[in-house]
Amino acid sequence: MIELELQSVTQSYGPKQVIDGLSFVLNRGDIGCLLGASGCGKTTALRCIAGFEPIDGGAIRISGQAVSQPGWALPAQQRQVGMVFQDYALFTHLSVAQNIAFGLRHLSCAAQRQRVAQLLELVGLTDEADRQMHQISGGQQQRVALARALAPKPKLLLMDEPFSNLDVALRERLSGEVRDILKAEGATALIVTHDQNEAFALADWVGVMDAGRIAQWDTPYNLYHQPANRFIADFIGQGAFLVGEVLGNQQVRTELGVLDGYVPPDCHSGGCAQCPKRCQVDVLLRPDDIVHDDASALLAEVQSKAFRGAEFLYTLGLPSGQRALSLVPSHHDHAIGEKIGIKLAADHVVAFRRAG
Amino acid sequence: MLKKPNGWLLTAGAVAALVLVPVVVSLLSFAQVDAGILRHLGEFVLPDLLRNTVWLLLGVGLGVTLLGVSLAALVALCEFPGRRWLQWALMLPLALPAYVSAFVMIDLLDYSGPLQAWLRATWGVAQLPDIRSGWGVVLVLSFSLYPYVYLIARNAFASQGSVALEAAQALGMAPLQGFFRVALPMARPWIAAGLLLALMETLADFGTMAVFNFDTFTTAIYKAWYGLFSLPAAAQLSSVLLLFVLVMVVIEQRSRRGMRYGAVGRSASTRRRKLQPVASALALIYALLVLVLAFAVPVTQLLRWSVASAAQDLDARYWTFLWHSILLASLGAALVVGVALLLAYAGRQQPGGMMTWLQRLATLGYAFPGAVLAVGLFIPVAALDGWLATLVQSWLGVESTGWLKGTLLVMLLAYLVRFLAVAFGPLNNGLQRIGRNVDEAAHSMGVHGQALVALVHWPALRLSLQTAAMLTFVDIVKEMPITLMTRPFGWDTLAVRIFEMTSEGEWQRAALPAMAIVLVAMVPMVLLASRREEAHD
Numbered sequence: 050m051i052e053l054e055l056q057s058v059t060q061s062y063g064p065k066q067v068i069d070g071l072s073f074v075l076n077r078g079d080i081g082c083l084l085g086a087s088g089c090g091k092t093t094a095l096r097c098i099a100g101f102e103p104i105d106g107g108a109i110r111i112s113g114q115a116v117s118q119p120g121w122a123l124p125a126q127q128r129q130v131g132m133v134f135q136d137y138a139l140f141t142h143l144s145v146a147q148n149i150a151f152g153l154r155h156l157s158c159a160a161q162r163q164r165v166a167q168l169l170e171l172v173g174l175t176d177e178a179d180r181q182m183h184q185i186s187g188g189q190q191q192r193v194a195l196a197r198a199l200a201p202k203p204k205l206l207l208m209d210e211p212f213s214n215l216d217v218a219l220r221e222r223l224s225g226e227v228r229d230i231l232k233a234e235g236a237t238a239l240i241v242t243h244d245q246n247e248a249f250a251l252a253d254w255v256g257v258m259d260a261g262r263i264a265q266w267d268t269p270y271n272l273y274h275q276p277a278n279r280f281i282a283d284f285i286g287q288g289a290f291l292v293g294e295v296l297g298n299q300q301v302r303t304e305l306g307v308l309d310g311y312v313p314p315d316c317h318s319g320g321c322a323q324c325p326k327r328c329q330v331d332v333l334l335r336p337d338d339i340v341h342d343d344a345s346a347l348l349a350e351v352q353s354k355a356f357r358g359a360e361f362l363y364t365l366g367l368p369s370g371q372r373a374l375s376l377v378p379s380h381h382d383h384a385i386g387e388k389i390g391i392k393l394a395a396d397h398v399v400a401f402r403r404a405g
Numbered sequence: 406m407l408k409k410p411n412g413w414l415l416t417a418g419a420v421a422a423l424v425l426v427p428v429v430v431s432l433l434s435f436a437q438v439d440a441g442i443l444r445h446l447g448e449f450v451l452p453d454l455l456r457n458t459v460w461l462l463l464g465v466g467l468g469v470t471l472l473g474v475s476l477a478a479l480v481a482l483c484e485f486p487g488r489r490w491l492q493w494a495l496m497l498p499l500a501l502p503a504y505v506s507a508f509v510m511i512d513l514l515d516y517s518g519p520l521q522a523w524l525r526a527t528w529g530v531a532q533l534p535d536i537r538s539g540w541g542v543v544l545v546l547s548f549s550l551y552p553y554v555y556l557i558a559r560n561a562f563a564s565q566g567s568v569a570l571e572a573a574q575a576l577g578m579a580p581l582q583g584f585f586r587v588a589l590p591m592a593r594p595w596i597a598a599g600l601l602l603a604l605m606e607t608l609a610d611f612g613t614m615a616v617f618n619f620d621t622f623t624t625a626i627y628k629a630w631y632g633l634f635s636l637p638a639a640a641q642l643s644s645v646l647l648l649f650v651l652v653m654v655v656i657e658q659r660s661r662r663g664m665r666y667g668a669v670g671r672s673a674s675t676r677r678r679k680l681q682p683v684a685s686a687l688a689l690i691y692a693l694l695v696l697v698l699a700f701a702v703p704v705t706q707l708l709r710w711s712v713a714s715a716a717q718d719l720d721a722r723y724w725t726f727l728w729h730s731i732l733l734a735s736l737g738a739a740l741v742v743g744v745a746l747l748l749a750y751a752g753r754q755q756p757g758g759m760m761t762w763l764q765r766l767a768t769l770g771y772a773f774p775g776a777v778l779a780v781g782l783f784i785p786v787a788a789l790d791g792w793l794a795t796l797v798q799s800w801l802g803v804e805s806t807g808w809l810k811g812t813l814l815v816m817l818l819a820y821l822v823r824f825l826a827v828a829f830g831p832l833n834n835g836l837q838r839i840g841r842n843v844d845e846a847a848h849s850m851g852v853h854g855q856a857l858v859a860l861v862h863w864p865a866l867r868l869s870l871q872t873a874a875m876l877t878f879v880d881i882v883k884e885m886p887i888t889l890m891t892r893p894f895g896w897d898t899l900a901v902r903i904f905e906m907t908s909e910g911e912w913q914r915a916a917l918p919a920m921a922i923v924l925v926a927m928v929p930m931v932l933l934a935s936r937r938e939e940a941h942d
Contacts, residue, residue: 101571101676125574138572141565141666142590152576183666201577 052077052112052237053098053205059106059261060090060097067093069261070107075205075239075254080231082240082252086284090261091241095207098239099132100125112204131198133208137190139182145169145193146178152201168196171230188219195227199234206231206238212247224250245285257281273335275311279401282333287362289373293332293400301398303332304369305339305347305391310398330400336362338395339375345390349373351383365391413755417763420748424770424822427781431647434640434784442638450625451645457621458649460539461546462604468547469603473554474596476692478584481562482570484677485685491692492559493934496552498699500926502883503549504612504903505919508912509703510545511536511616542619548699549613550606554599561595562588567676580678594663601657608649609774611886612900616907622646623886626776630890636784643777650772657772704923710916718917726918730898733888734881736813737820738828741877742870744821745828749836768829770822775886778819783891786815816891823887824880828873835869836862868936875929882925 053075060068067090075081083091096102098109100122109117111130116123131152140148146165153161169175172192177185185193191211198206211227212220228251231238242248248255249269256266257280264284265277276282282290293301293308301308313330341363349365352372356379363375363383375391383389479485480492498506512518514536524530534540566588573583611623622642629639680688748767752760770778790809797803809815839862847857881888885900892901899918906915 099571099575101574124579125571126577126579129577130575132572132575134568134572136568138565138568140569140572140587140591142593151573154577181666198575207575 050077051075051110052079053081053239054110055094055098055107056110057107058094058097058104058109058117060093060102060104067261068097068104071258071262072107073256073263073266075237077237078235079253080228080236080238080240080251082242082248082255083258084242084245084248084255085258087243089258091243091258092209094258095132095209095239095241098205099130099207100128129201129204131201131203131206133191133194133198133206133211135210135213137194137214139190139193139197141182144178145174145180145182145185148182148193149196149200151197164200168200171199171233172196187215188223191215191223192226195230199230199236202234204237206236208238208240210242211240212242212244220244220247221250227251257284259284274397274399276333276399279331282399282401286335287374288333288335288338289371290331290401291334291367291371291373292403293330293398295328295330295400301330301332301400303334303393304367304371305334305373305393308332308393308395308398310395310400312398312400313402329403331403333399333401334373334393334395336374336376338393339365339373339391340394341375341377341381341389342392343390345392347391348388349375349391351385351387351389353385354383363389365389411755413751414759414763417748417751417760417767420744420825421763421767423818424767424773424825426785427643427773427778427822428647430781430784431640431644431777434637434644437637439635439637442633442635443641446629446638446641450620450642453620454622454625454642454645457539457619458608461542461607461621462649464539464543465546465550465607466600466604468543469551469554470596470600472547472551472695473599473603474558474589474592476551476695477555477558477562478566478588479688479692481559482566482584482588482677483680483684483688485680485688487689487692488677491689491696494696494700495555495692496930496934497696497927498549499552500923500930501549501700501703502612502885502900502919502922502926503546503606503610504616504885504907505707505915505923506549506699506703507542507545507613507616508907508915508919509706511541512912513702513706514541537617539619542613542617545613545617546607546610548695550603551695551699553603553606554596557595557599557602558592561592565591567678570678571676594660594666597660598657598664601653601660605650605653605657605772608646608653609772609776611774611776611889612904615904622649623774623776626780627886627890630780636780639780640784643780646774646777650774650777654769654772707916707920707923710913711920714913714917718914723917726897726899726902727921729896730882730900730921733813733816733896733898734878737817737824737881738874738877740817741821741824742828742832742874745825745832745873746870748825748829749833752833753836764829764833768826771824771826773823775819775823775884776890778822779815779887779890782818782822783815786810786818811893813893813896816887816893819887819891820881820884823884824877827880828877831869831872831876832866835866839865872929872933875932879926879929882922 051074055071055073058068058071059066069090071090071094073081083094085091093102097104097117100116103122104117104119106119108115111128116128140151143151146169149165149168150161153164156164165178166175169178172195174189174192174196177189182190182193191214195208195211212223215223224247240248240251252269254266255269255272256263257272258264259280265272265281267275267277272281272285276285282288291303291305293303295312296302296307298312299309301310301312349367351363352366353364355362358379360376360379361381363377365373365375367373476495480488480495514520514533516532516535521530521533524533569587569591570580570583573587574580578586609623610621611627614621614624615627622645626639626642626646629635629642748764752764786809793809843861844857847853847861852860883900885904888898889901889904892898897905899922902918903915903922906912
């Protein structure tokens with residue numbers, strides 16, 4: 050069942066088009082994530098959904114009810130949309146429990162107490178209930194903000210860069226915890242972040258945003274392994290492009306061997322209108338698509354290496370001069386300039402028409 | 406283990422000790438009781454003073470809170486035409502000393518003034534409540550002192566108000582309700598701090614009370630000194646006034662602590678709520694009305710009077726007043742900034758709990774009314790002087806009435822205590838921005854000692870020094886009771902001239918010196934505002 054729907058939403062600040070035809074849907078109980086670089090319009094999108102910004106075109110619907118249209122918007126306080134702000138926006142004159150109870154004013158005292166106790170337990174702050182905001186840590190403040198937003202059981206929970214104020218170690222731990230909390234509450238949530246690890250750890254669905262619209266709305270797995278275009282392939286994860294020659298509808302030959310898999314439709318028959326000969330494509334190879342194998346006859350020169358603990362990320366120079374990345378278990382410590390044997394371990398191919 | 410006190414701690418300790426002198430002197434005055442005067446004070450003076458002071462504090466407190474908070478909220482949380490300009494212009498009344506708007510307002514609102522004359526002629530209104538009364542003082546002081554609340558509350562609203570309102574909205578609360586339930590309570594420590602500054606100024610005010618002939622402690626101290634010729638009586642009144650001040654200081658320190666706690670996860674993003682046309686118009690009218698009453702009307706009237714009296718008053722004596730004001734303010738500012746710099750540097754060289762405590766004590770003088778400082782520093786300096794004179798006579802046989810009396814010493818010391826905090830604030834902030842690692846980076850590049858000060862500290866501190874000197878200079882030019890009570894013979898300044906003219910009811914002839922003070926006081930406001938604009942762009 051669709052909880053949130055954006056239909057070609059546009060929004061601009063003066064002459065600058067911040068959101069430009071943004072469309073996606075989020076089903077009830079799912080966690081969605083808008084991922085993008087700063088300035089891509091993701092926070093503005095969130096604020097439009099919350100009801101803090103008007104929209105210029107399209108429509109936003111929550112539970113099937115239109116909440117934003119050009120020239121009209123349901124006031125934020127009537128949307129039943131919870132929001133966790135980037136800096137939490139906690140009420141410093143209230144205690145932890147009072148902050149959480151703030152959105153429960155319409156309930157009876159007993160019902161309020163019960164719901165607050167339930168949430169305190171859910172976010173693990175039962176012992177901190179009477180603390181003031183300056184008496185708890187950043188991570189605890191983050192969880193108070195989450196509990197406060199969840200307390201009135203909103204139809205939709207919005208989170209704006211929820212972990213950006215925390216240090217890296219805490220960020221990783223909390224993103225797992227937050228996902229568990231949201232799932233335990235059965236909440237429908239939309240999260241905005243610029244950190245793909247965070248997006249992958251939290252979300253069921255991730256929409257990569259670019260220039261005010263969704264470049265691809267998909268599962269984290271598919272974004273990584275089946276990027277819809279070059280922008281996504283560049284933005285998500287690491288990788289290198291190798292020139293490939295299309296052999297057939299499902300086959301591409303690269304310097305490292307022949308790969309089976311997806312080929313852009315206009316190159317299907319192996320040749321195309323623009324290219325005189327066979328169609329040339331850029332093939333995306335992730336670092337885990339190339340494995341180190343001493344027995345392999347295919348040799349590549351180590352150009353640089355980055356130690357990652359469990360593995361090395363090697364940048365390899367191929368015989369043709371092209372470059373590729375390879376993740377190699379870290380006991381294979383090779384010197385820069387050394388030639389090492391590699392082989393292709395990709396079970397599918399991701400290829401894009403060559404630019405130009 | 407007790408550490409050996411070092412030079413920096415001793416320096417800070419000496420400055421802090423100076424602040425304690427007037428307090429100790431006021432308290433010691435009870436050792437020398439004149440029963441007759443004390444009975445007179447207790448029976449006829451004190452009850453009135455206490456009643457007047459309490460009502461004044463309540464009235465001005467209410468007035469500045471209503472004006473300051475409402476204007477701050479409008480400017481920080483709402484967007485309407487003219488807002489950018491108003492947010493700066495609403496500080497302008499700070500350039501107008503309360504004693505100046507006092508005599509202009511009396512003239513305009515008095516029975517014989519233009520407003521009442523017009524009301525009588527047009528509407529047949531017989532009479533408004535007498536302006537020369539408690540409510541008149543409250544009115545003038547509220548319009549004059551609201552910027553203290555406005556400035557500090559505006560910062561609070563701007564830094565956390567709008568996001569708090571949105572948070573309340575996301576929890577189902579309409580914006581206006583959210584303002585009263587969230588933004589206002591969250592800003593309480595800031596509002597309290599601004600309010601207390603305004604109340605301290607109210608307690609310290611001498612000029613306005615003198616113009617209104619309204620009896621409070623400051624005017625009573627002055628009268629005890631000049632009317633009863635009783636220094637102990639003046640000091641005893643001082644000690645009661647200091648009791649009020651002490652209460653204010655304690656509450657203020659507590660609200661400052663609240664500000665530190667309240668500053669959890671503050672955001673820099675400010676999204677103001679766009680007002681509808683009607684609301685915009687109302688907001689604009691309200692803010693303009695305050696600005697007109699608090700600034701435009703008094704200044705216009707001053708200008709008219711200045712022009713009318715220029716031919717008569719713009720003589721050599723006027724230039725002497727001006728020269729004295731500038732000379733005193735320059736000397737005072739140099740002394741105050743020098744000591745403030747020393748105090749701030751001491752804190753940097755020798756940081757620690759003890760130093761922080763001494764610095765806080767040393768800068769407490771801003772809370773002391775000028776009249777208290779005048780009495781509290783005159784008495785010990787006079788005593789020292791007498792002791793010196795006997796000493797010199799017994800050793801050298803030279804007859805003398807003293808060397809310190811009749812010099813600028815008492816006045817400059819009093820300025821130092823009263824305005825040290827004004828200079829210390831910007832200097833300390835400036836010094837703190839030059840972190841210790843900046844010193845270490847310079848050391849690593851072979852820059853030490855004087856070169857470090859000349860190449861690193863001085864350029865970084867130049868703006869802070871300018872700000873500190875400018876603010877102190879203006880404060881001294883505006884200052885009335887210290888200058889009036891401790892000036893050497895013949896050292897009349899602009900403020901003294903205003904006091905003399907207004908005490909004779911010659912409003913018009915007070916206008917020219919008043920205009921000069923307002924112009925001087927506007928310089929730093931314009932400079933600081935434009936500097937801030939640059940920093941924002």
